[in-house]
Amino acid sequence: MKPVQALALVLIPCACLVSRGDPPTPASAPAKGSDAKPAAYQKDVLPFLKAHCLDCHGAGKGKPKADLSFAKYTDDASLVADRKVWDNVQHMIKSREMPPKERPQPKAEEIDAVSAAIQGVFDRADASAKPNAGRVTMRRLNRTEYNNTVRDLIGVTFKPAEDFPADDVGYGFDNIGDVLSVSPLLLEKYLAAAEAILDEAIVIAEPPKFAKQTFGVIRTNSTTAGELGKVVSFEAGEYRVRCTVGGDHVGPDPVKVMLRVMGEDVKAFEVKAPADKPEVIEAKLKVKLGTGRVGVAILNPDPDKKRVLHLKAVEVEGPFDPPPVTYPEVHKRLMAHKPDAPPREAAREIVTRFATRAFRRPVRAEEVEKCLALYDAAEKKGQRFEVRVRAALYRVLVSPHFLFRVELDPPNVAPGTTYQIIEYELASRLSYFLWNSMPDDELFALAGQGKLRQNLEAQVRRMVRDPKSQSFLHGFAEQWLTLRKLDLASPDPKLFPSFTPALREAMLRESLLFFEAVVRDDRSIPDLLDADFTFVNEELARHYGIEGVKGAEFVRVKAPAHRGGMLTHAGILTLASNATRTSPVKRGKFVLDQLLNTPPPPPPPELNIPELEEQKQLKGTLRQQMEQHRANAVCASCHQRMDPIGFAFENFDAVGAWREKDGKAAIDASGVLPDGRKFDGPNGLRKLMRADKTAFVKCVTEKLFTYALGRGLEDYDRRAVSAIVAATGKADDKFSALLTEIIKSDPFQKRTSPEK
Numbered sequence: 001m002k003p004v005q006a007l008a009l010v011l012i013p014c015a016c017l018v019s020r021g022d023p024p025t026p027a028s029a030p031a032k033g034s035d036a037k038p039a040a041y042q043k044d045v046l047p048f049l050k051a052h053c054l055d056c057h058g059a060g061k062g063k064p065k066a067d068l069s070f071a072k073y074t075d076d077a078s079l080v081a082d083r084k085v086w087d088n089v090q091h092m093i094k095s096r097e098m099p100p101k102e103r104p105q106p107k108a109e110e111i112d113a114v115s116a117a118i119q120g121v122f123d124r125a126d127a128s129a130k131p132n133a134g135r136v137t138m139r140r141l142n143r144t145e146y147n148n149t150v151r152d153l154i155g156v157t158f159k160p161a162e163d164f165p166a167d168d169v170g171y172g173f174d175n176i177g178d179v180l181s182v183s184p185l186l187l188e189k190y191l192a193a194a195e196a197i198l199d200e201a202i203v204i205a206e207p208p209k210f211a212k213q214t215f216g217v218i219r220t221n222s223t224t225a226g227e228l229g230k231v232v233s234f235e236a237g238e239y240r241v242r243c244t245v246g247g248d249h250v251g252p253d254p255v256k257v258m259l260r261v262m263g264e265d266v267k268a269f270e271v272k273a274p275a276d277k278p279e280v281i282e283a284k285l286k287v288k289l290g291t292g293r294v295g296v297a298i299l300n301p302d303p304d305k306k307r308v309l310h311l312k313a314v315e316v317e318g319p320f321d322p323p324p325v326t327y328p329e330v331h332k333r334l335m336a337h338k339p340d341a342p343p344r345e346a347a348r349e350i351v352t353r354f355a356t357r358a359f360r361r362p363v364r365a366e367e368v369e370k371c372l373a374l375y376d377a378a379e380k381k382g383q384r385f386e387v388r389v390r391a392a393l394y395r396v397l398v399s400p401h402f403l404f405r406v407e408l409d410p411p412n413v414a415p416g417t418t419y420q421i422i423e424y425e426l427a428s429r430l431s432y433f434l435w436n437s438m439p440d441d442e443l444f445a446l447a448g449q450g451k452l453r454q455n456l457e458a459q460v461r462r463m464v465r466d467p468k469s470q471s472f473l474h475g476f477a478e479q480w481l482t483l484r485k486l487d488l489a490s491p492d493p494k495l496f497p498s499f500t501p502a503l504r505e506a507m508l509r510e511s512l513l514f515f516e517a518v519v520r521d522d523r524s525i526p527d528l529l530d531a532d533f534t535f536v537n538e539e540l541a542r543h544y545g546i547e548g549v550k551g552a553e554f555v556r557v558k559a560p561a562h563r564g565g566m567l568t569h570a571g572i573l574t575l576a577s578n579a580t581r582t583s584p585v586k587r588g589k590f591v592l593d594q595l596l597n598t599p600p601p602p603p604p605p606e607l608n609i610p611e612l613e614e615q616k617q618l619k620g621t622l623r624q625q626m627e628q629h630r631a632n633a634v635c636a637s638c639h640q641r642m643d644p645i646g647f648a649f650e651n652f653d654a655v656g657a658w659r660e661k662d663g664k665a666a667i668d669a670s671g672v673l674p675d676g677r678k679f680d681g682p683n684g685l686r687k688l689m690r691a692d693k694t695a696f697v698k699c700v701t702e703k704l705f706t707y708a709l710g711r712g713l714e715d716y717d718r719r720a721v722s723a724i725v726a727a728t729g730k731a732d733d734k735f736s737a738l739l740t741e742i743i744k745s746d747p748f749q750k751r752t753s754p755e756k
Helices: 003-014 040-052 076-081 083-094 108-128 143-154 184-201 329-335 343-359 365-380 385-397 423-434 441-449 453-465 469-480 483-488 501-520 538-544 570-575 584-595 622-629 633-647 681-691 693-709 715-730 735-744
Strands: 211-215 219-222 227-234 237-249 255-261 264-271 279-287 290-298 307-318 418-420 533-536 555-558 670-672 678-680 750-752
Touching (some): 083 108, 143 184, 184 329, 227 307, 237 255, 237 264, 255 279, 264 279, 329 343, 329 385, 343 365, 343 385, 365 385, 423 693, 453 469, 469 693, 501 533, 633 670, 681 693, 715 735
Antiparallel strands (some): 219 307, 255 264, 255 290, 418 750
């Protein structure tokens, strides 16, 4: 192991992360709750439960249905303590999934009243709670962030993290601090990547030194046209090549030879000297960098051996005038320094500039000195300047301050204090959210001037317009919409021969380009559901029945009448299907999980209900079979949510192609939601979702907020989510408003120190 690598193994896991020196910003005072109001549970919630719920979920004999008993809830505090359960209760009541259809149904005003009462309990609890902006586990850069950061920091174009272990996923995303662990294998990859990056970026080369190389007897003779010689390595430059040769011949014609260098004819000679008194033939020529043979080839071979060539030796001298070493732009940028600076001061300048950008904050003098210790060690070994600087930069690239997104609590901060993060940390949060990369010079300058917070809206607009935002737009979309699962989709090739690797790739590309366009064009968030355009190439256009599109390039087109919005994208329809048929359950669950953030609970394991295909007794159309399949009342409670939504897309087969029939049966794509609202087909469902857009906007907000923060959302984040949704709604649900409100929120701008 190299000494620098051995040192790095100590640096990464054991580095001491010093605290920052700025004082904390005082947290705002807790909002006052509405203590004057009577307890809502006893007054407004319990009467509803007695009338509609306690028969099945009370303290009676036997196990309560769905393993939920309301007997343990006695006051507002008990609801707050079990908030996730009551969130689900509130949702089930509002959506009319409960009480069951066979039970007496509450009036609309009763539902509104009890829902408002439950929400009021939570709102008052949130208002009176101590402010908490949360805190993210110090997280390493994931693979995408590492590649992008190296690109923007150094300028190399290859992707060193492609060889890293896959990033773990939490809450649906691969940038969640709690799951981004560092394994021994990843440590090794970090060390190798740092070497590879610097090998690519820094040219360590001296002008080639003049040398004389002599090779003895190569081969005694040749009578054929083959080449005699020796393989030689050349630097670029001018060389003198000598070959010691002799020739024997019978008759008037002497041996004729061609001097050849690296496969090229150089000069022809007649060999007049005999083998026992050889002569020297030579030529001077310019040679490119490379390796090749130097030798001679007989031009007039005689199969009767009347002419014989003898090669005694080869001599190569040079280069006489080597060209100067050329340095790429990345090398020049990294190694730039004041021309008259002494070597160590020049190195200090280089390392300070590099580490400041790599650590995403001003670097301290003692940190620079630690890096220069490797410079000094290389100098003692007599290494040239570039090698010494390279050693110092290597230490930067294996530092935790580069590999991790470091945020540190201020010194002496009280436990549980919510404080504003410094602007350099804010710049990093902003850039890794919208670019998956480090801050650029403009963000860094604004942070240094203390002006980033007052220019956030302008920076958001600038950053979304920047091509670097594509990494965020595509990365978020493919994870939120689970598009990476498309790689695992395996439609039966006999039933769906049109599903080729090229079509699979086109499906993915369509959804990514569509999401990118909606955000970049600053359209409203609900446009994701029903925008009347899409992106296709020839392969996907053929699949959709769109004419006039040729070639592999994607073009923006008007969506067919039965398509619109991302729910009718073939990729999403395919990944939510089975190999041989559609799956209304999977498609309905996709909408609940990814677009409404109201995932149904997993089926009770004790039911052990087989897959539809295994139930041979089921007859009729797919819809009829599923109605028989969910005859179990426990199953019906969830399937009445999923199945109608999934059936809305039955006109699309298992690879998202439009169809009018399933076999011989006409498609029935109508449905009724648990609250009684009816729809027919994908267009009808999209209209309902658009009419109830707040649920979708809230879901997108929660998903995007999770991605932006790098952690799962907690109860104390609910006020921020509600405020973001409300402010975005006032701005016509524009994406720019959503991004800006997320970035302006307390969880993004602040941090809370841990409680002791």
